Amino acid sequence: MFSSVLSAFIFGMEAVPVRVEADVSDGLPSFSMVGYVSSQVKEAQDRVKTSLKNIQIELPPKKITVNLAPADIRKEGAGFDLPVAGAVLAALGQIPGEQAANIMMMGELSLNGEIRGVSGVLPSVMMAKEQGCRACVIPAKNLKEGQLVKGIPIIGVSSLPEMIQKLNKLHELKDQKSTWNWEQEPVGYDVDFSDICGQESLKRAAVIAASGMHNLLLIGAPGAGKTMLAQRIPTILPELTMEESLEITKIYSIAGLLPPDKPIIRTRPFRSPHHTSSAQALAGGGRIPKPGEVTLAHRSVLFLDELPEFSKSSLEILRQPLEEHCIHLSRVNGTFTFPANFMFLAAMNPCPCGYFPDQNRCTCTQREIHRYLHKISQPLLDRIDLCVEAPAISWKEMTGERSGQSSAQLRQQVIKAHSIQRKRYGNGGILFNSDLKGRDVDRYCPVTPDARKMIEQAFTTLSLSARGYHRILKVARTIADLEAEEVIHKKHLSEALAYRMLDKKYWR
Ligand SMILES: [Zn+2]
Structure with a gap:
């Protein structure tokens, strides 16, 4: 038979x-x-x-x-x-x-x-x-x-x-229908932005980053709350649509990481691989590869804490997903393509001991600091739109009342900015301001004459590259979108420039 x-x-x-x-x-x-x-x-x-x-x-x-x-x-x-x-x-x-x-x-x-x-x-x-x-x-x-x-x-x-x-x-x-519906699955995060005391400048940067899906680097002494902030960024992104949920669930199903009690992923995942993670763990490994961290962070956030501690080969892996929103892996059986469209978040200390430029506390030599900072290559740095300093929390902030905005409130601002972008870009393949490339930047980022003068000046004094110049305009576009402004004004541009000054300060 x-x-x-x-x-x-x-x-x-x-x-x-x-x-x-x-x-x-x-x-x-x-x-x-x-x-x-x-x-x-x-x-x-x-x-x-x-x-x-x-x-x-x-x-x-x-x-x-x-x-x-x-x-x-x-x-x-x-x-x-x-x-x-x-x-x-x-x-x-x-x-x-x-x-x-x-x-x-x-x-x-x-x-x-x-x-x-x-x-x-x-x-x-x-x-x-x-x-x-x-x-x-x-x-x-x-x-x-x-x-x-x-x-x-x-x-x-x-x-x-x-x-x-x-x-x-x-x-x-034949006619047995399931009584279960994915909409019954609970949506919600265990963490909230209202947990963070003070740190208003960091929160502002987080809202801008989430609004335009920009990459964000946080620099600051240990204990300034960089990780705490990063963990909360998925909570201010819009809720997942059914298509996005299915797309992410499919990835987790293939990776064998779907929690048994959760048949569908309805909240944005927060991926935070340790700095000892191999390049393979980030990209996806195996003879027939399984999704790696860059794919598990698809449609959400990939957070690398202690960025300079990652190996050079691990950091190198990030370049393709950051440019193409996917990763190609070559194996004997052929080439595999995995989606990898995520918001890149990173955090680092300004020096090995963590206290530079505080002369009283930092024990590092100039040489040590230089070597530490330059573990991050210029091409990777060029792909980071916002660079923010995380100041140490003051006593007043720590003991004061927690009156900051909640994730739900901040999410409203982000959703508004997203909908403006959706309207502007339509179905042209661009989703967010961070996706703008080359000629599109000039087309979609009109500036006032004042702002034009300002960026001209900055271009020469900061000796910006073409890429750096575009990054500033894209961030300014998002800041203007948060205020529902068609044209980019001087104040939007100067805020965007401030997020660029910091990497000039440390990396010169
Ligand atoms: Zn130090």
């Missing part, structure tokens, strides 16, 4: 269909698996044999061959246990074969026949829908994740006997 079921394999950001075929025929009793499978997939045969035995299904003393097609992709992972079991059960007549052929299955088996959750369910179900599958059989643990895709019946199973029973009654399951 021959039978087959459909399964899926995650290849970069996409799920590719894999057909799992099983044949039971006369011959020396054996169980073999073919079709360019990794040793991890090959182990499926032992799990399938043992779990079938433990649910009292005796395999006949026959020759059983399982094939995974197409044969030109090397398959990895434990998600093929369930389709292998399904194909064998169909070949043995335990489940209706003609039904199984058009069903997508994925899941890992334990030896007693229980089914464990797997990663990559969301993209696999999306693929199954595109392929016109009749239904999807997935682990019960991943049920809600699968149900994010509408228009295809999703069957969650927690054990092999349950799967056999449900597949034999497939016609009854």
Whole structure:
């Protein structure tokens, strides 16, 4: 008897269909698996044999061959246990074969026949829908994740006997609708801007950065609250739309990082990799790569604390995502492209001890300071729009009343600025002021004659590069948008210039 079921394999950001075929025929009793499978997939045969035995299904003393097609992709992972079991059960007549052929299955088996959750369910179900599958059989643990895709019946199973029973009654399951809806999932952050005492200049910079999706660097002594501020930036960005939520959830599903109690990601993630993280962890690693930190921060914030402590190769990784909003990874199997459109946030001390330019406290030599600051390359520095100093908190600020604005209040300003940008750029491929390039900067950033004079002067005195000049105009554009001004005035420009002066002060 021959039978087959459909399964899926995650290849970069996409799920590719894999057909799992099983044949039971006369011959020396054996169980073999073919079709360019990794040793991890090959182990499926032992799990399938043992779990079938433990649910009292005796395999006949026959020759059983399982094939995974197409044969030109090397398959990895434990998600093929369930389709292998399904194909064998169909070949043995335990489940209706003609039904199984058009069903997508994925899941890992334990030896007693229980089914464990797997990663990559969301993209696999999306693929199954595109392929016109009749239904999807997935682990019960991943049920809600699968149900994010509408228009295809999703069957969650927690054990092999349950799967056999449900597949034999497939016609009854047809109209089963999920009562769960993604909108019921709670939205909210554990942190809020009102937690921060004082630091008004930092908060202002955060609002500007979030409004134009500009990159932001915070410089200041330890304990000035740089990390605290960074953690709160996702809370002032607009709520995720359904499309954005699905896009981010798909990334986390593939990375295997979807929290079990949270089938959909509805709040913007805050990624803060440690400075010992490798370049691979940032970019995405593996023979068939999984999303790295730059992709996990997609549509949100990537925060690098202690920026100069990151290795040169790690920092080098950031250049492509910052320019192209995606990352390309080359492997033997081909080139993989992952989305990586994030707001880049970084924090650093001004010197190794952290107290420069405070002459009374800083114990570093000029040379040490120079070497420390110059670990950050000019090209990376050029990609940072706003540079802000985080002053030490004063006693008054620390003990005074916390009267600052809340995240919800600040978010209103950001949303307003975003909607102005949406109106201005339409569907031209530009989303935010930070996306403006070359000629677009001059087109969308008109300045008053006064402001024109000011930027001319700054261009010569600060010996700006063309890129630096554009960055200042783009930030000024966002500041003007926050006040709903069409034309950039002198005050907008001088504030934008102030955010540029700081890197001149430290890096000269
Ligand atoms: Zn120092």
